[in-house]
Amino acid sequence: MTGTGFIDPRPVYARATEQAAALIKTVRPEDLTRPTPCTEFDVRGLLSHVVGGTRRIAVVGEGGDGLAVDPSADGVGDDGWAAAYDEVRARVLTAWESDARMVTPVRVPWGEVPGHAALSGYVMEIVTHTWDLAEAIGVAAGELDAELAEFALATARAVLPDSRPRETETPFGARREAPPAAGPYERLAAWLGREPLSRA
Template structure:
């Protein structure tokens, strides 16, 4: 199945996780070691408008300040993020979004690469937030198959760019989500201390 068919499904599952986060959980650590829940939400809010614009082939640079210098988690940040996830998914649900090149981060990249990266982000960071806040999350098989294939293809590049940690060995018989998480440097059995 093509990625544009899967965007809204992946975003809806992640938005459900986000909507269930309680204010008292914002300082909780996540499996993504550089982020707690609040800073991971901030990361997704920071890049969301640029990712949404990329679907329309529009260059929208994030604010000039560094991501960590801008806190976008004021008010009800979970509502803000759930809304942004839906908007990004809606934009990337258009098959034309996946064609040709698209601007992101000051350069043009193949649109299928960016669309695939967004689907991976929805699933992996959705799992991060679910784990950090004690929620169960389950993405449908077609989403997981697509995301695993994308991650297999991009994991070496992701590690080289510092986006992924060293691969965590996961048995080939493990669930598809667990194998995907291992490729991104996450321990699928991570729990809050």
């Protein structure tokens, strides 16, 4: 879409999910109990959350009530995470094909927003969780797509401003200061209150 006043998040979301899918395919059985920077989840829990959250934004794109969708994925075996994610991300891409969906108000956990804002929020989520997974399984942030992190960071700064109170109810911690030489993924993580596992 052009001349809309916003960046169409669909191509970015597609790239972000391709990156996530490729990383999920590298997860080994022995990785599933490793900790992640998203401290409430080990790798298995993170994969469940990613698949479930992706299912939620698929339902939103299809015109359904995403808040009725459990943001965890039950019934996926440990050898099925890659296939489950591939299936649900394809569903999202189909659900959000319509240009009209970009400007239609939709309901997501943080409120009612235009579709483009909702999908941008889910770009931020999958890019952040891809970094979480990379940290957990020992993939350097430098191997990830820096442009995706820059898009996610711009979204994070818009929806979670620097001035947000520490007691704000969000799934993210209080903003940290990123090191001066930090790359885009480390700056994104710091904005969302995450700590690299090497420094946690």
